[in-house]
Amino acid sequence: MSEIKKVVLAYSGGLDTSIIIPWLKEHYNNPEIIAVAGDVGQNDELEGLEEKAIKTGASKLYVLDLVDEMVDDVIIPSMMMGAKYEDYLLGTAFARPIIAKGLVEIAKKEGADAIAHGCTGKGNDQIRFELAIKRFAPEMKIIAPWREWDIKSRNEEIDYAEAHNVPLKISRETSYSKDKNLWHLSHEGLDLEDPASEPQYDKPGFLEMGVSPAMAPDEATYVTIDFEKGWPVAVDGEKMKASDIIRKLNDLGGKNGIGLLDIVENRMTGMKDRGVYETPGGAILYRAHEVLEMITIDKDTKHMKQKLAVDFADLVYNGKWFTPVREALSAFAAETQKYVTGQVKLKLYKGNIITSGVTSPDTLYSEDIVTFQESDYNQNDATGFINLWGLPDTILALRDQGKLK
Template sequence: MKEKVILAYSGGLDTTAIIPWLKETYGYDVVCVCIDVGQESELEGLDERAKVCGAAKLYIEDVIDEFCDDYIVPCVQAHAVYENKYLLGTSMARPLIAKRLVEIARKEGATAICHGATGKGNDQVRFELGIKALAPDLKIIAPWRDDKWKLQSREDEIDFCRAHGIDLPFAADSSYSRDRNLWHISHEGLELEDPSNAPNYDHLLVLGTTPEKAPDEGEVVTMTFEKGVPKSVNGKEMKVSDIIRELNTLGGKHGIGIVDIVENRVVGMKSRGVYETPGGTILMEAHQQLEELILDRDTYTVKKDLGNKFADVVYEGKWFTPLREALEAFVKVTQEYVTGEVKFKLYKGNIIRMGTTSPYSMYSESIASFTTGELYNHKDAEGFINLFGLSLKVRAMKQGSYEKLDDK
């Protein structure tokens, strides 16, 4: 009886070519697994395609709600943004895909898992760290790093497929390298490989339009959160996945969430990409808008630092680690009172705040107002400043800095 390999299958040219390659090179029965995290039209025709290519079986697993509830929401609550720009669209999905691949490998009694990530990217790290953390006994096959893999171009892969009786409508001319899920779509390649080139947005954008082409009239949106979890948009309660879909539509319409980044990959190189994250950008901003009203200064300061660390951990594929669990536990505590309503206007790529309310707001108009009454005595500030600046004053006296100023 042949051993089984689980192939992370997208239906693209790479994973299509990998099916006959695995059978021919290693003698495996190939079980294809496509994890649906919101690729939409990319999933069409996969069943027939996998069968034509010689797969023994195909799983298409819908994990969209799990992706939203257990992976996206914690990252939003942590305000996990890699290098101040990247909202972790691909990074968040990879550990869930790895988890499901392992689960199906156990179900099928497979001895190996194969992925089509290249040896230059982050995804190889994310997939393999996830698999190693959950199933250290399973063999991992990465064809692009395998000496037996001789296919170095799309033309090579197309010729290989045809030689094995697979003649699918793949074009040899290259396009952008894209990754899509419910949260975002990324674009790499073509003119983006030269950082001196402007992106060809007319050719590139999928989820929305540029700010220049967005409507001339803004659109007001209200959202509610309960303990840091989004609950409604414009008065309509929805599950998180539907909220993201709604915000994607709104954000795409108004040119929200288009970023052009040169980022530092885990493997050491810099890469340039354009990311569309319309709904995610709105959701992140709305959550932060509410959080600013509720968290105390010390908690907010520490949370910003740990949010950056959370982003690094997720970006590097370290989801299934004690560190990620500990960071998420801290974040969860901070969300206990992040409940309320935010209002904002979407206008030509901008998210303009229009008011925030919460039963747990720490903002007190009677204290913050310039017409402060008995709740705040201006004279109290003098003693505070004397104590707060005492070390500065002592240091200056000891070092004679006041004399140096007089000399000048």
């Protein structure tokens, strides 16, 4: 450990990373600790972070502005593919590769000997961080205190923090494990570890990005979203960049109880984990995009994209963002979006997202062809189609009846 003179630490100011600074100094012969926080839209969580990091023992704090990079390079391309992992909209997984890439950049700039993170040995994030670090700095030493120290629980972490005068914003009773960025907020731990327990949506302070459906207004909110080649470009007629669109939809969705998800998901490490997620803007954006694709993408392309979306989501969830196969799938997704241009109107009401209309200059929907009224479609054409489509079934039946010639 004596060769470790300088460590770059992925720093959020939460419980884990707060106690890692004094722990590293105790157990790695007092190295210089450079804290690096990735600004991925967690807002108030960044307040007072520099003072706290330095007071705890870091020599300095970098705050990297990663919001637009995360949105433009990861979130929107994933939305274009329709990627969901077991219905989870990948909020934590979206941020990790971008943060890890930033960590490597600072580590190289500072001449660091190691990069440290506060991910537990049970979770997915250790894999996501380390795969990205290996991609950009394969020779870099990685320190994962949760895989080394004797601390075994969040209560013991709080004990350690109190013994080392590390200031905390949480108590033992409110120490949910949370991850927040522009796209989402996750809640794990405490009462949520029992799948039989109902999340306390109406309890003050539990939800942070919105309200429960029961507390949402009795009057619906309408919102229109414009897309150009699959990319969101405007809300209610106002042009804005993608990150601002997410902010706007977070506000509208949060007020209407949109985007709550309570699931038991399959972690990479083999265990099942119960989490509650808030993704108000993301849920709206995914739905709007799906609705527009209904009228602009042909059947074969849509079905292939739905199949590949599962593989794409697995790659994101499993920390394999910076890989050739992910890049290839992103290229496929971008190709499918050439005609995904138009406007979607949605109705937000007490946790529900209701389609209220969709238009596109590149629509494949023909009212003249599909109408129940008189049209140019020749219904007799279906006879020959059915005979050919059903020919294998006809031959099987004739064989089974001994009538095949």
